[in-house]
Amino acid sequence: MTELVLGALWSGVLTGSSYALIALGLALVFGTMKVINLAHGDLVLLAAYVAYTCESALGVNPLLAIPVAIVVVCAAAVVTYALVSRIRRDRELNSLLLTYGIAVMLTNGALLLWKADIRSTKSPWLQDAIVFGPFYSMRSELLFFLVSIILMAGLWWWLTRTWAGRAVRAVSSNRDAARLMGIDPQRVELASFVVAGLLAAFAGVAVFSFGVIQPALGTSLTVKAFVITVLAGMGSVPGVLVGALLLGVTESLTTTFASSALQELAGMVLFLLVLFVLPNGLFGARRVGT
């Protein structure tokens, strides 16, 4: 019994680490632009399909597709940013609709190019099971777990130790004050989109490596990322990590002890619970006034 729980926890942590990459990208963009990029999950999807294409067309290991995925997804992110920044009025609402439209385009684009069939990696090396004790995982899961730790550490370092990262945090917390100190918010916004794209690229290849992909995945990943940011509470980056792990663990526990069909529901119920009971999320700052 303990073995089962431990195994499920481990599995949840592995999945959660990839979720964290996705949710962090969403949170970064929201922090600097106050915009929720509804197409974010589809950026991840794009990376996943790039990995698939590289594997099926060139026969290479999906890991080698990462540089390609980064280029493609960051380009898409930059285009998204360019369009979103064109919105002058009612940005909050209009950007939702715009990115929703972009998401529809990306999902249907995936349908057009790759059809609705479910795809996953054929690489046996990635699918190899690695077991120690009760901890079972696929090599790809372990690999990307390490990758995501490195990426998150890198992100933390970037946000706290570099000027660019500090500029991002400045704009996120007080845009006008940042501007007064000579920071160009637009360059910061662009940077946050690019970094979000970078994280999404890795997450996409990860999802392809240890999961299954199909065009509808884009939307469901966006929903998951959104659920995580609600769990975390607005404006909390460490909260996103905890929220992602929480979601991952909830899903794997549900799969182990109930059924895999219910795992998505479990995450949703968690979301509802937070909404009803802890509207500021687990780490959200209490908003004074409005």
Next chain:
Amino acid sequence: MSAAAGTRIAWAVVLGLVLYAGVPYALAGNLYLMSMIVAALTIGGIALAWALLGNLGGLVSFGHAAFFGVGAYASALLVMKSGWPIAFAVVAGGVVAALSAVLVLPALRLRGPYFALAVLAYAHIFRIVATEWKGLTNGAGGLSNIPRFPVVAGYDFASKTGGYWIALSLVLAFVLVYWRVRESHYGTALRAMLHSEEATRAVGVNSTLLKAMMLFLSAFMTGVMGAFNAHYINFLEPDYAFSGLWTMLPIVAAIFGGYRTLFGPIVGAVVVYLVDQLVFKAVMPIGHQIVLGALLAAMILFSPGGLLPLLTRRPGRAQHA
């Protein structure tokens, strides 16, 4: 009565004749086109409900499919398992959908974009529940042979034309309700709430309740359309009933046709759906809705008030959709 009122009534009568008699007569042979129009009207009804929630309630939702599916299943199950007459079941479908909106109420205190996505999450939740609660909904297998509309006064309303009349009447009824609410004191207060919620509360307006009422009304209308659809196509399954298309198409339709007008969402639905099905789908059988996504993005960037209002040269107002 005044000449102006007289003219308006005359136009209404002519329009009524065209819609109720002219269209079925002209399309008598073309069942395919007729069913397209019924589908377009269904989407138009949801588009209207969505626009109402946005205009009056100030709330944008990305999950209206949730209410559509709940209404569909509720009505189908009430008829199939409890023997309710279809007319009552359809209304009950709307009521159940409105009740499901109660679950969405805590999301009202979230800021704009968060509310929009919260409803999306609800759509996912309801879909999964419908898939897993096999005892109630027969799960992924779906419900087949959902009872059709009955024969009334000798006319078979299960026919394509019958379905058209029902859908048309529902949509027109919704327009009427929307219009009356908008013109009432509640409508005035709701309009004020969009920009000055604090000021309205200071003069006695229970703004939270009013917003909730608009949510319930919008959910009710959408649920009724879902119920109609269930008895019209006689088949339901979770992926269909809660499909993201029931969210996406109404949004594009409403914005295309003119988000702020009474008839805009409906006209938008007819145009967008027919063009999508008859033109884009013919060119790209799979993934043709990429054009709709592009259309939505383009409209937000260049003409948030919609395209039809641009063509009929209505005065530009607030620049968000």
Next chain:
Amino acid sequence: MLEIDGLSVRFGGVTALDGVSLHVGARELVGLVGPNGAGKTTLFNAIAGTVRTQRGAVRFDGQDLSRRPAYARARHGIGRTFQIPQPMHALTVADNLTVAQRFGAGRVDPQALDELLALVGLADKGFADAATELSLTELKSLEVAKALATRPRLLLLDEVLAGLEAHGKRRFARMLAEIHQRLQLAIVVIEHDIETISALCPRVAVLDFGRLIADGTPDSVFADAAVIASYTGVAAHA
């Protein structure tokens, strides 16, 4: 009629109101003064229900309104204006009053509406767009009319004279006196202009650092050493 009992309001680490107790009778005209940051607007917010109180009670006609939301208190008879006028955007002046009547008073009364507009000097501005077509004075007049349209028994006026020049102030003060006379309601006025307040109100209460430090006739209050000290920062010499 209005009973404030040991009211305390805290924002994070800041204590805005500290155990304030005050009583206002049914037809009193009371001035509320005090240096900036004393908590005057917070007191209004606490009475009107737009801010949460940590301790104490607000009783109106014997009923404890402390847990009731703002809109309910407005319906109950507490009307208030905002320091920075908050007209209802997207509506005309007349519609502003109609909404206030319908939801605050319970029914729409077109005749009363016209009388109100005349009373505040907006008789010919009924169809003006409240957000874009009014001058500052007219906005303030609308602010008062809006609150009056809810048929309040207590009217809270928050610095309604601020930003007006001398002539405007006198006119407004005359209007307030007329309102008090005609409508026979209780009014509490926050104001910085000591001269105007003393002339207008038979009773003045003074807040400083969230505490009530004086309450009486204008003459007695403004001669009070503590009050003088609060304004000048130095203890007054006898």
